Each structure stands twice: as C-alpha cells, then as structure tokens.
Amino acid sequence: MRRIAQLLPLLCALVILQPTIERAQSPAPDYGAYPQNYREIVTAWLNSSLGDPKSVQVKWLGEPKPGQLAVTKDQQVSGYLVEFTVNARNVFGSYTGPQKHTALVRDGKVITATGFLYH
Secondary structure, three states, X not given: OHHHHHHHHHHHHHHHHHHHHHHHHOOOOOOOOOOOOHHHHHHHHHHHHOOOHHHOEEEEOOOOEXXXXXXXXXXXXXXXXXXXXXXXXXXXXXXXXXXXXXEEEEOOEEEEEEOOOOO
C-alpha cells in the first residue's frame, strides 16, 4: 500500500501532462509563404471566376491570417485566409450588394474559397 502511495503523485503528473505531450508531437500545419500581394492574387482569381469582372467592387476586411479550409469533405488545406466582400452585377445587370467571402491563398494562388455558388 505504501508503494502505491509513493507512485500516486507520479501517475497524476503523467495524466496531467499527457495532452501536452501529445500536442507537442503533432506537427504544426505548413501555411506556406505569406502572400504579400494577396490583393492582386485574389483580384486576378475573381476576374477569371466571375461573369462580369469589370463590375466587381472588392472591400478587404483585414490582412491574411494563417488558417485552413476544406477542399473536399475529407481534406483540409493550409494557407492564408483572406476575408473580403464583393459587390458585383448579376446576370440581370443589377448589383447584388456586398457579400462576404474568404479565400485560401497558398503558393501565389487561390486554392479554395467560401461564400460562392458554383454552377
């Protein structure tokens, strides 16, 4: 019984430290190089993706931040998240109003984005 009492503090320390040890062993995501020219990258992507690129009005909502977005149901990609709003003309020629979007930029290109409907 005395031996168990001596080992109890050691066992408690291991239980407390286990989550810290496991986190330290998992590798941090690689976000790639910071996209200094993120506005140009996203603008070029928008111009190639939208139906009326000349009508696009973009408002940037901050600097890129490291993060991840899903590219498929089971796969996430790391990069830099760029948040912005887009106001552009629809197929009827009317402006849609500002709509918030997030693009994931990595290696100088937009990998995926949220808030867009693809046909």
